[in-house]
Structures are given as structure tokens and as C-alpha cells.
Amino acid sequence: MMNFKNWILLLPMMYVAVGCVTSKPTRSTTVDAYSNYDEDLSGVRPRYKEVAPAETAPKKNEVKRVLSDQPLHVNRQLDAVVDTIAARNRNIRFASGYRIQIYVGSTRKDADDAKLYTYQTFPELNPYLMYSQPTYRVRIGDFMNRIDAERYLEQVRTRYASAVVLAEKIDLKKSLLIK
Numbered sequence: 425m426m427n428f429k430n431w432i433l434l435l436p437m438m439y440v441a442v443g444c445v446t447s448k449p450t451r452s453t454t455v456d457a458y459s460n461y462d463e464d465l466s467g468v469r470p471r472y473k474e475v476a477p478a479e480t481a482p483k484k485n486e487v488k489r490v491l492s493d494q495p496l497h498v499n500r501q502l503d504a505v506v507d508t509i510a511a512r513n514r515n516i517r518f519a520s521g522y523r524i525q526i527y528v529g530s531t532r533k534d535a536d537d538a539k540l541y542t543y544q545t546f547p548e549l550n551p552y553l554m555y556s557q558p559t560y561r562v563r564i565g566d567f568m569n570r571i572d573a574e575r576y577l578e579q580v581r582t583r584y585a586s587a588v589v590l591a592e593k594i595d596l597k598k599s600l601l602i603k
Contacts, residue, residue: 521594522573523552526584527562535560541583546576550598566594 527538535553542551542564549565564580567573573589580587 517596518593519568519596519599521592521599522567522570522589523563523565523592523594524567524573524577524580524587525561525563525590526580526587527560528586529560530558532560535562538562538584545583546579549576550595563590563592566596566599568594568599 526542527535529535539551539553539562542549542562546564552563554561554563565573565576567576570589577587577589
């Protein structure tokens with residue numbers, strides 16, 4: 425029977441022996457799965473017609489189609505749908521956007537001065553004068569994005585410190601003219 429001293433001496437030797445045992449290197453199964461990947465994709469590749477040397481120069485007003493298995497009926501249907509969407513989009517005139525309100529007050533002359541300032545300083549922005557008794561409001565611009573309105577707001581505040589950006593319906597065609 426072993427006594428306690430022998431166990432204390434034997435225990436570190438067992439740790440050393442177990443630690444020195446060589447182990448097999450581990451291999452990842454996913455690496456093996458991807459390195460042996462093999463698939464024939466020739467069935468899904470597009471096929472092209474052979475072009476004779478005499479046919480290489482395109483004739484006048486002729487559209488040359490190279491793919492032999494191109495479904496033309498799908499392209500025609502897609503063109504028709506895109507044309508109807510474009511026609512609807514041309515009919516949309518107003519959208520949600522932003523304007524800068526530069527003047528609010530009860531004096532018509534000050535409102536006209538604010539409008540004149542806009543014409544002279546920012547010719548690309550359209551001024552809008554609104555009157556709701558007894559208040560005149562002058563708003564400028566047709567901005568699609570608030571960040572565009574904020575850029576002009578910094579310049580306008582040099583003259584009109586109380587100018588603010590307001591959400592409003594804007595004219596799309598006029599908004600495209602703002603740079």
C-alpha cells in the first residue's frame with residue numbers, strides 16, 4: 425500500500441507524462457469539404473452563336489443580339505411595365521420636402537424685401553409669399569432633403585437670424601433645379 429508521500433511524488437510525474445504524450449493534429453472538416461469541391465456548371469452557362477467574319481460589321485440601324493436563348497417576350501413585357509411606371513412618375517408633381525422660412529411678420533414691405541433678397545442672392549431658389557391675415561410669411565426653396573436646406577439656412581441666417589427649416593409639400597420639377 426502506498427503512503428501519502430509516495431502519492432505526492434507520483435502525482436507530478438503523472439502530469440509530466442500526460443503532458444508529453446503526442447496528440448494527432450486536428451483537421452477542420454470544413455476545409456476538407458471546400459478543398460474537394462467539384463461541380464460541372466457547363467449546363468447553366470449561356471451559349472453564344474458563332475459569328476462568321478463577314479458578319480462582324482454591324483449594318484446601319486440594326487441591333488445585334490448575341491445570346492441565342494434570350495427570351496424576347498420577357499424583355500418586351502418588362503419594357504412596357506417600365507414605360508408605364510415612368511409615365512406615372514412624370515405625372516407626380518408634388519412630394520414631401522423642405523422650405524426655409526425667412527420672414528414672418530405683418531409688414532408687406534418687409535416681406536417684399538425678403539423676397540427681393542432671395543431673387544438677388546439665391547436666384548436658383550423660388551420664394552413663396554403667403555398671407556394669412558394679419559401675417560405675411562416668406563418661404564424659399566424646394567428641397568428634397570433636409571441636409572440641402574440646412575446648407576442654405578447657414579447662408580440665409582447671416583441676414584435673417586430667425587430663419588428656420590420647415591417640412592412642406594414641394595414642387596418636384598423646381599426641386600431638381602437646385603444645385
